[in-house]
Amino acid sequence: MSVRIPIGPIHPMLKEPINFVFYVEGETIVDAEPNIGFVHRGIEKLAETKTWFQNLYLLEKVCGICSSSHQGCYAQCAERIFEVEPPERALYIRTLMWELERLHSHLLWLGVIMHEIGFDTLFMYAWRDREKVLDLVEMISGRRVGYSINIIGGVRRDISYDMLVKAVEVANFIAERAEHYEKIILKEETVINRTQGVGYLSKADAIRLNAVGPTVRASGVKRDVRGNMPYGIYDETPFDIVIDDGCDVLARIIVRIREMVVSAEIIKWIAFQIPKSEDIKLKKITPFTKPPENEAVSRVEAPRGELFYYIKSNGSLNPERVKIRTPTLANIASIIHMVKGHYIADIPPIVAGIDPCMSCMDRVIIVDVNKEKKKVMTYDEIRRYSIKWYKNNYKVIKEERR
Amino acid sequence: MPWGTLLREAIRNLVNKPATVNYPLIQTKVPSGFRGILSFDINKCIGCGTCERVCPTNVIKMIPNEKTRLKKAPRFELSKCVFCGSCVDVCPTKAITFTENYHTAVIRKNELDIIPE
Amino acid sequence: MSIIDTLRNIYGEKVKATVDKYNEIWIEIPSLLLREVLALLQRNGYDHLSTITGHDDGERIRLIYHLIKFGTKSTEMVNIVTYADRNNPVVPSMINEYPSALVYEREIFDLLGVKFEGHKGLKRLLLPEDVPEDFHPLRKDFKVQE
Numbered sequence: 001m002s003v004r005i006p007i008g009p010i011h012p013m014l015k016e017p018i019n020f021v022f023y024v025e026g027e028t029i030v031d032a033e034p035n036i037g038f039v040h041r042g043i044e045k046l047a048e049t050k051t052w053f054q055n056l057y058l059l060e061k062v063c064g065i066c067s068s069s070h071q072g073c074y075a076q077c078a079e080r081i082f083e084v085e086p087p088e089r090a091l092y093i094r095t096l097m098w099e100l101e102r103l104h105s106h107l108l109w110l111g112v113i114m115h116e117i118g119f120d121t122l123f124m125y126a127w128r129d130r131e132k133v134l135d136l137v138e139m140i141s142g143r144r145v146g147y148s149i150n151i152i153g154g155v156r157r158d159i160s161y162d163m164l165v166k167a168v169e170v171a172n173f174i175a176e177r178a179e180h181y182e183k184i185i186l187k188e189e190t191v192i193n194r195t196q197g198v199g200y201l202s203k204a205d206a207i208r209l210n211a212v213g214p215t216v217r218a219s220g221v222k223r224d225v226r227g228n229m230p231y232g233i234y235d236e237t238p239f240d241i242v243i244d245d246g247c248d249v250l251a252r253i254i255v256r257i258r259e260m261v262v263s264a265e266i267i268k269w270i271a272f273q274i275p276k277s278e279d280i281k282l283k284k285i286t287p288f289t290k291p292p293e294n295e296a297v298s299r300v301e302a303p304r305g306e307l308f309y310y311i312k313s314n315g316s317l318n319p320e321r322v323k324i325r326t327p328t329l330a331n332i333a334s335i336i337h338m339v340k341g342h343y344i345a346d347i348p349p350i351v352a353g354i355d356p357c358m359s360c361m362d363r364v365i366i367v368d369v370n371k372e373k374k375k376v377m378t379y380d381e382i383r384r385y386s387i388k389w390y391k392n393n394y395k396v397i398k399e400e401r402r
Numbered sequence: 403m404p405w406g407t408l409l410r411e412a413i414r415n416l417v418n419k420p421a422t423v424n425y426p427l428i429q430t431k432v433p434s435g436f437r438g439i440l441s442f443d444i445n446k447c448i449g450c451g452t453c454e455r456v457c458p459t460n461v462i463k464m465i466p467n468e469k470t471r472l473k474k475a476p477r478f479e480l481s482k483c484v485f486c487g488s489c490v491d492v493c494p495t496k497a498i499t500f501t502e503n504y505h506t507a508v509i510r511k512n513e514l515d516i517i518p519e
Numbered sequence: 520m521s522i523i524d525t526l527r528n529i530y531g532e533k534v535k536a537t538v539d540k541y542n543e544i545w546i547e548i549p550s551l552l553l554r555e556v557l558a559l560l561q562r563n564g565y566d567h568l569s570t571i572t573g574h575d576d577g578e579r580i581r582l583i584y585h586l587i588k589f590g591t592k593s594t595e596m597v598n599i600v601t602y603a604d605r606n607n608p609v610v611p612s613m614i615n616e617y618p619s620a621l622v623y624e625r626e627i628f629d630l631l632g633v634k635f636e637g638h639k640g641l642k643r644l645l646l647p648e649d650v651p652e653d654f655h656p657l658r659k660d661f662k663v664q665e
Contacts, residue, residue: 037644148487183407184408296539320574330619
């Protein structure tokens with residue numbers, strides 16, 4: 001049987017696959033249309049053919065950066081179907097890994113958004129600090145990404161005293177660096193010029209378009225799954241929802257930096273309050289246990305927003321239906337609304353501002369409505385174009401945005 | 403002064419040692435408990451076949467073998483392995499273990515296979 | 520509990536409701552009442568649509584709408600279950616009340632074949648454009664080739 005190989009947006013020489021079509025008049029954007037689905041792998045159909053425990057290792061590969069959130073949400077939903085509660089120490093370890101993942105994901109995003117603006121120095125510093133977090137995660141779980149530590153009924157590995165000491169050290173270091181970055185960003189004129197007033201999403205629009213995650217919290221709306229519908233041990237930890245009233249890309253940067261400080265506080269609290277006990281998983285749930293006939297829903301706050309799982313079981317060793325809704329899909333409607341009226345050079349910060357997990361753009365098609373001309377640019381070209389355009393038109397923009 | 407915020411850090415970076423490691427001249431040391439390539443000890447295996455039933459990516463296949471109690475032994479195609487550790491957790495005699503080897507780049511896929519003699 | 524009482528007062532026996540031990544409310548309604556019930560919920564503050572789930576159980580297609588009402592003291596989570604006929608599934612579209620349903624309804628049309636009346640621009644979201652018309656992978660009679 002012969003195999004058909006198409007060469008499309010997914011190709012070794014391209015970055016990441018998504019396709020947008022923008023309609024422009026001169027330099028201003030009038031309308032936009034997203035075109036997604038290039039990384040569709042049929043995971044929901046595949047999950048119906050594997051057993052409950054094999055799905056743990058399939059579903060952590062949905063996303064590389066928020067892999068523990070996917071696995072933890074699936075484990076939480078499956079525990080609701082099996083009607084069991086994991087032991088206390090397991091919940092503390094699970095939450096510790098979730099907060100460490102939030103730290104390294106926000107540091108990665110900080111580097112990426114600074115790279116879009118052209119401030120490569122901060123990109124390098126942020127990714128150098130991220131290495132400390134990844135070294136700690138490798139010590140706890142055995143791998144730097146794809147640290148499968150959750151199972152149905154608890155966690156797989158225990159955590160030792162040395163690892164807790166190192167976790168407190170890393171948390172203090174990252175909190176200090178995050179406050180340092182906040183001071184730099186609010187004083188640097190290039191950063192403020194490129195991000196203030198860009199990508200405006202008002203409070204009413206954010207609620208109407210059902211945005212999730214730091215995107216909606218930067219518009220002044222207090223919505224966070226950990227605060228409104230606490231799961232696990234979040235109703236006991238020292239946790240506050242972080243909001244900001246700016247409604248633009250600068251506010252999203254400030255919200256994520258402050259969330260890093262809150263995560264460091266939670267990690268220190270866990271290291272001091274973790275209960276001393278021996279059991280980290282339930283012995284009665286094995287890879288060959290059959291659940292009752294049931295259906296359940298579970299939500300978790302991933303670094304990008306609200307992650308949603310729905311699972312239905314029919315009493316056999318395979319689940320009948322697994323439904324996943326990632327937070328980036330919920331924010332796509334907001335991108336379409338946010339880009340209207342902006343220049344082409346503002347596209348990279350706006351799209352990177354919602355922290356797209358499944359993609360950035362790889363190929364942008366710009367259709368000039370007045371001249372009926374089509375231009376295709378790759379993502380690298382549009383980033384260099386936007387940095388050069390802002391350098392040439394600096395004074396005009398400053399007057400306009402005052 | 404706005405240009406003084408990063409200046410102190412930039413000067414400090416001039417005298418510090420670099421943040422990168424000169425791989426492959428220097429190999430990175432991994433911590434204990436690292437999940438590397440699998441290793442298999444035929445003398446401890448009893449041939450129960452539980453590892454074949456829990457593997458999520460069909461790496462393990464039981465083939466006939468005289469050395470084990472139930473006359474079967476696993477054959478590993480490690481080019482498909484995702485290093486999840488299900489087989490290590492579930493083996494009753496701990497015949498399958500992780501090593502600290504992370505070099506998985508080979509020219510042909512069957513160079514990584516483990517076939518029990 | 521007050522939303523269950525409100526719905527029972529208006530619709531009586533046509534509405535079946537349960538509350539499970541994780542505080543999720545499950546309400547089952549016939550598909551003719553879908554637009555009225557969702558408009559009523561939206562007026563009462565349930566303004567966040569998490570997603571729409573589609574599921575083929577062999578006899579009918581089940582659609583579940585997951586809604587949240589965020590509040591300062593407590594948050595309520597409601598799941599509305601409705602059914603569509605398997606051979607000709609047609610359901611009214613909700614894009615006027617919930618604009619985010621634009622993307623979720625396209626996904627269900629793509630993978631299960633359910634048509635939403637009133638949706639402008641109902642085309643495939645995830646699969647490529649040149650697949651045949653009746654190619655809906657999440658249906659139970661769709662066999663994956665080896």
